[in-house]
Amino acid sequence: MSSPSNKLVRPTVYQFAFGEAVITNVLEGYIHRADLHPFIATNADAGAVEELANQYRIPFPALEHNFVSTIIETGGKLIVVDPGFGAAAPAPSTGGFMDALNRAGYQAEDVDIVLISHCHPDHIGNVASDGVATFANAEIVIGRTEFEFWKRGDSISEMRQPTLALFRKVLLPLEDQLRLIEPGDQVVDGLSAVDAFGHSAGHLVFRFSSGGRELVLLNDTTPHYVASFAHPEWHFSMDDDPVKAAETRRRILDDCAASAVPVIGFHLPFPSIGFVETLQDGFEFRPATYQFQLT
Ligand SMILES: [Zn+2]
Structure with missing residues (x-):
């Protein structure tokens, strides 16, 4: 008899209206690990993380x-933010973006x-294949x-x-078709990039506004919903520059707490939206619970 866990269904699409826009978070996938420490805090004691x-x-x-992509329908444009691993999926429980996209009503x-937001495999794997x-x-x-x-490819740890190899396979061949942006630039009306360098060399956060409402896509600024918030100074093992990433984390979270804007995070537990205090x-x-269903 197969394990009952093979039959469990979980939500993978969370859609809500936001100003004039429609936002959909989709659970691209998840992996189970056995190393909260040191995975999430390489510079803390195991005991502190356990407590x-x-x-x-x-x-x-x-x-x-969790791996959670965001789809934004705004101003007649459909924007997909970080569509997941795609063909680079490391486990059967990952790589579900396309199914979820269809379930959300899009092709x-x-x-x-x-x-x-940046070039790690869970963010670029699904941009192209072959x-x-x-x-x-x-x-x-x-x-x-x-x-x-990543194009320079110097001093890569x-x-x-493997990230460099994937970048060369997936993104570099598309170089002529890319639009390269800087922090402060607008992607479309109401969607702009913010410097969140540290997790990777040029990691970006995105601010989105529509109809007088605003939210922030934290992307990989907060890899864990407890540890990254309670201890922004803890170093995430996947941060390419952990010291800079920690400074960035505090700056961005300070900002989001002060302005009380909702935040979405790529690695926060699905549906991956809430607030920073x-x-x-x-x-x-x-x-978040029902706030985004009422409007
Ligand atoms: Zn990531």
């Missing part, structure tokens, strides 16, 4: 790491813009600093060699 996990009633050291050919762009009609938009860093020397993530 925090206990406080929040999450297991230790087991964790679930690949409807996509006008693919917006990339040299063919996944979204045939889409412009691909990515930060100039990030693109040029051992851990990131200051708490002691750090922050707390307050997951």
Whole structure:
């Protein structure tokens, strides 16, 4: 008899109206790991991470790491932000973006813009496969600093060699078709890039506004919904420059807490939307419940 866990269904599409826009978060996939420490905090004691996990009633050291892409329909454009691993999926529980896109009511050919926050595999794998762009009609938009860093390919760590290989396979062949942007630039009306360098050389956060409402796509600024908020100074093992990433994390979270804007995070537990509050020397993530269904 197969395990009952093979039959479990979970939500993978979360759609809501936001100003004049429609926003959809989709669960591209998830992986289970057994190393909350040191995965999420290479510069903290295991005991401190375990104590925090206990406080929040999450297991230790087991964790679930989610991959959540965001689709924004605004001003007549359909924008996909970081469409997941695609053919580079590392496990059967990942690589579900295209199915979820269809369940959300869209087809690949409807996509006008693919917006990339940075070049790690879970963010670029689905941009193309075998040299063919996944979204045939889409412009691909990515930060100039990030693109040029991987294009140069200098001093890439051992851990990131597979990332470099994937970049060369997926993104570099499309170089002539890319739109390269800088922090402060607009992707479309109401959607702009913010410098969040550190997690990767040119990692970007996105601010989106529509109809007088605003939200922030944190992307990989906050890899864990408890640890990254309570201890922004903890180094995430996947940060390419962990010191800079920690400074960036605090700056961006300070901003989001002060302005009380909703945030979406690529690795936050699905549906991956909520608010940032200051708490002691750090922050707390307050997951949304029904707020976004009422408007
Ligand atoms: Zn990521």
